Amino acid sequence: MSDVRSRFPGLSDGWVRFDGPAGTLPVDTCVDAIADYMRSSAPANVGGVFEASERSGAVVDEARAAVARMVNAQPEQVVFGPSTTNLMFAFTRALARTWEAGDRIVCTQLDHDSNVSPWLQAARDAGAAVEMLEVDPVDGTLDVEPLAKLCADGRVRWVAISGASNLTGHVPDLKRAVEIAKQYGARVLVDGVARVPHLPTDVEALGIDVLSTSPYKWYGPHAGCLIVRNGLLQEIEPYRVRPADYDGPPRWETGTAQIELLAGITAAAEFMLETPIAEEAERETRLLALLQEGLSDISGVTVRGPSVTPDRAPTLVFTVEGHHPDAVAAHLASRRIAVWSGDNYAQELVDAWGLRETGGVVRAGVVRYTTADDVVALLQGVAALTEG
Numbered sequence: 261m262s263d264v265r266s267r268f269p270g271l272s273d274g275w276v277r278f279d280g281p282a283g284t285l286p287v288d289t290c291v292d293a294i295a296d297y298m299r300s301s302a303p304a305n306v307g308g309v310f311e312a313s314e315r316s317g318a319v320v321d322e323a324r325a326a327v328a329r330m331v332n333a334q335p336e337q338v339v340f341g342p343s344t345t346n347l348m349f350a351f352t353r354a355l356a357r358t359w360e361a362g363d364r365i366v367c368t369q370l371d372h373d374s375n376v377s378p379w380l381q382a383a384r385d386a387g388a389a390v391e392m393l394e395v396d397p398v399d400g401t402l403d404v405e406p407l408a409k410l411c412a413d414g415r416v417r418w419v420a421i422s423g424a425s426n427l428t429g430h431v432p433d434l435k436r437a438v439e440i441a442k443q444y445g446a447r448v449l450v451d452g453v454a455r456v457p458h459l460p461t462d463v464e465a466l467g468i469d470v471l472s473t474s475p476y477k478w479y480g481p482h483a484g485c486l487i488v489r490n491g492l493l494q495e496i497e498p499y500r501v502r503p504a505d506y507d508g509p510p511r512w513e514t515g516t517a518q519i520e521l522l523a524g525i526t527a528a529a530e531f532m533l534e535t536p537i538a539e540e541a542e543r544e545t546r547l548l549a550l551l552q553e554g555l556s557d558i559s560g561v562t563v564r565g566p567s568v569t570p571d572r573a574p575t576l577v578f579t580v581e582g583h584h585p586d587a588v589a590a591h592l593a594s595r596r597i598a599v600w601s602g603d604n605y606a607q608e609l610v611d612a613w614g615l616r617e618t619g620g621v622v623r624a625g626v627v628r629y630t631t632a633d634d635v636v637a638l639l640q641g642v643a644a645l646t647e648g
């Protein structure tokens with residue numbers, strides 16, 4: 261464990277970091293890869309016939325191949341952009357060009373708003389409609405069976421569903437969701453942003469059409485990726501400049517790529533591939549259980565979401581009676597412990613829980629560099645608040 265922590269220069273200030281679900285610290289090889297590229301003579305735009313341009317082109321190709329390996333896809337399926345949200349707006353806007361009045365999209369209350377608002381706005385512009393698959397209002401879990409009824413008339417074009425909640429870590433039954441959607445001719449986009457850092461995600465085995473993931477959640481730089489099923493990238497016409505009449509991902513990547521960040525993405529993906537993700541998931545789940553049990557034992561603390569299960573991202577949310585979530589986060593920050601508070605953009609879930617008026621929840625996430633000592637520090641911090 262100490263070995264892994266030594267790979268994260270950002271841990272040197274001694275803060276206890278539970279803010280991973282909002283973004284992790286970059287791993288050392290990622291930082292080096294970005295700096296090395298920037299310091300080299302390679303920086304140039306891609307597509308030229310001179311050496312620097314070819315080297316930059318190779319950086320882009322390597323990044324596509326590395327991300328593809330993480331999720332069992334092909335390099336030519338990987339589209340890069342500044343963030344998942346940015347890509348989602350571009351993708352849904354392009355899809356909506358073929359939607360008609362009467363077409364429908366299904367979104368879910370479990371999702372981060374970047375997998376809801378882009379669909380809502382694209383549907384509104386096309387005269388289509390969005391229906392919401394509801395969560396259980398108590399534990400916030402999502403049953404996908406009602407999809408069958410929603411899709412039954414064959415007018416649902418896309419099902420947009422979370423691969424793991426960014427609040428509770430809950431993983432809906434994706435295989436079943438895909439099965440139902442396919443039965444009625446709908447396509448499936450899975451928001452993998454909170455899932456890919458923690459759980460095996462195989463786009464082929466899941467049979468999904470599109471997966472999103474953001475490298476800054478898995479120790480890489482700030483960027484987003486969409487992994488799109490073969491054929492679909494070519495079938496949909498993106499908003500693009502006329503000369504960008506390329507095949508495959510570059511057709512979707514408007515403007516010049518952040519090539520230096522792609523160098524960092526490759527390094528971060530290689531870090532992720534160093535150890536089997538299922539092995540890491542076991543360690544992370546153990547720490548999550550420790551945290552969940554410890555919090556549940558503190559009087560006045562309510563942990564929201566499902567009980568700890570292996571197939572879950574290691575993230576949880578809680579509230580502390582009599583304390584606004586922002587005040588809890590500020591109290592913990594005064595002890596040099598980083599957590600997030602509010603709705604964390606999981607707007608629908610916080611509303612379904614009826615927690616908007618009271619400021620939402622406090623969120624803590626376990627990542628590769630989290631230790632049992634970190635968990636103890638967080639538990640002591642929360643306990644100090646309820647005792648004091």
Ligand SMILES: Cc1ncc(COP(=O)(O)O)c(C=O)c1O
Nearest residue numbers: 343344345372374426453454474
């Ligand atoms: C589950 C989930 N989906 C999507 C996003 C949006 O990702 P990005 O910040 O790359 O736009 C986030 C960001 O926190 C997230 O947690």
